[in-house]
Amino acid sequence: MGMELLEERIRKDGHVRGHDVLKVDSFLNHQIDVAFLEELGKEFGRRFAGCGVTKILTIEASGIGIACMTAQIFRVPVVFAKKNKTKNIAGDVYTSPVHSFTHGKTYDIIVSKEFLKAEDKVLLIDDFLANGKALEGLCKLVDDAGATLCGAGIVIEKGFQQGGDRLREKGIRIESLARIAAMSQEEGISFF
Amino acid sequence: MGMELLEERIRKDGHVRGHDVLKVDSFLNHQIDVAFLEELGKEFGRRFAGCGVTKILTIEASGIGIACMTAQIFRVPVVFAKKNKTKNIAGDVYTSPVHSFTHGKTYDIIVSKEFLKAEDKVLLIDDFLANGKALEGLCKLVDDAGATLCGAGIVIEKGFQQGGDRLREKGIRIESLARIAAMSQEEGISFF
Numbered sequence: 414m415g416m417e418l419l420e421e422r423i424r425k426d427g428h429v430r431g432h433d434v435l436k437v438d439s440f441l442n443h444q445i446d447v448a449f450l451e452e453l454g455k456e457f458g459r460r461f462a463g464c465g466v467t468k469i470l471t472i473e474a475s476g477i478g479i480a481c482m483t484a485q486i487f488r489v490p491v492v493f494a495k496k497n498k499t500k501n502i503a504g505d506v507y508t509s510p511v512h513s514f515t516h517g518k519t520y521d522i523i524v525s526k527e528f529l530k531a532e533d534k535v536l537l538i539d540d541f542l543a544n545g546k547a548l549e550g551l552c553k554l555v556d557d558a559g560a561t562l563c564g565a566g567i568v569i570e571k572g573f574q575q576g577g578d579r580l581r582e583k584g585i586r587i588e589s590l591a592r593i594a595a596m597s598q599e600e601g602i603s604f605f
Numbered sequence: 606m607g608m609e610l611l612e613e614r615i616r617k618d619g620h621v622r623g624h625d626v627l628k629v630d631s632f633l634n635h636q637i638d639v640a641f642l643e644e645l646g647k648e649f650g651r652r653f654a655g656c657g658v659t660k661i662l663t664i665e666a667s668g669i670g671i672a673c674m675t676a677q678i679f680r681v682p683v684v685f686a687k688k689n690k691t692k693n694i695a696g697d698v699y700t701s702p703v704h705s706f707t708h709g710k711t712y713d714i715i716v717s718k719e720f721l722k723a724e725d726k727v728l729l730i731d732d733f734l735a736n737g738k739a740l741e742g743l744c745k746l747v748d749d750a751g752a753t754l755c756g757a758g759i760v761i762e763k764g765f766q767q768g769g770d771r772l773r774e775k776g777i778r779i780e781s782l783a784r785i786a787a788m789s790q791e792e793g794i795s796f797f
Contacts, residue, residue: 438719443684444720445673447683450673473665474665474669477637477669478670481673491639491670492637493637493666524635525635527630528635528636
């Protein structure tokens with residue numbers, strides 16, 4: 414079920430470019446409307462209530478804002494996977510390759526073993542779900558840690574791409590607050 | 606004036622590597638202790654109260670969490686500068702080169718002109734201040750937009766490096782919640 418407040422906002426402020434790019438820079442992933450994201454966080458709180466979530470896992474950079482707003486509801490820490498190994502991460506890490514169609518390359522996402530434990534119940538949070546490669550990478554990190562996956566909370570799913578369905582078929586619970594059925598510059602955006 | 610709660614946390618959970626790397630991955634820039642960052646956000650709220658802040662500006666990725674917590678206090682949006690031009694940012698942008706000593710390279714930070722206006726009163730927020738290059742880059746973006754700079758709220762300043770003093774000499778108000786005077790693996794961490 415889509416969240417009406419969000420669908421309205423996407424219709425109002427989203428810009429479709431070509432046939433598969435949706436720009437929501439004004440409230441989600443360049444400018445962040447924090448008060449609005451608080452409402453999205455509360456909705457994830459309702460949907461995943463009773464799952465015993467102990468940790469929110471996301472990927473830098475644009476997942477961090479919505480992950481923090483959701484973590485406030487669950488009163489748990491956020492861990493954000495990093496996209497490149499830097500000098501500042503030492504020691505043992507879980508790692509997973511992710512192919513980015515946006516940037517046309519494959520990068521590694523990395524989480525320190527210290528912050529993902531077998532006893533964790535992990536809720537994945539991300540801003541977009543399209544081909545599902547980033548989310549798959551996060552699932553692998555959770556798997557490698559032997560942690561329990563509660564599911565994934567997604568702000569906007571491009572339902573016309575295959576990622577969401579492929580992951581649901583694997584038994585992963587995915588809650589998308591807005592699920593786009595089709596979009597184009599001419600016809601606008603329609604939701605499932 | 607340092608914030609005691611934060612200094613204690615750094616002493617307890619921070620790890621010094623070599624003579625200039627401080628790892629605070631467990632609460633600030635890999636795992637995020639959201640409840641703790643809420644307290645830091647409130648402190649920035651107290652220090653910059655009455656400045657009429659209309660926008661929080663930070664850099665991806667590790668500044669986003671603390672920026673969002675601070676934005677909740679001021680009830681204003683966050684804008685995070687991006688480190689690389691991606692397909693998803695089109696149109697006119699302000700840009701500034703930043704040299705990263707951590708990564709040993711220079712990159713551009715970018716903000717869409719749409720989200721930084723001459724009438725904005727901007728509070729810069731970042732997790733670390735060391736040589737000051739990132740903060741200088743953010744100041745230039747604010748300048749280029751013709752916006753008013755309220756100052757910069759920094760979680761941890763490496764006071765033994767020159768960035769903070771150099772920017773203060775330019776007349777920029779910098780509020781660092783913890784300001785490290787010296788640190789080493791042997792002697793631990795001391796604060797101004």
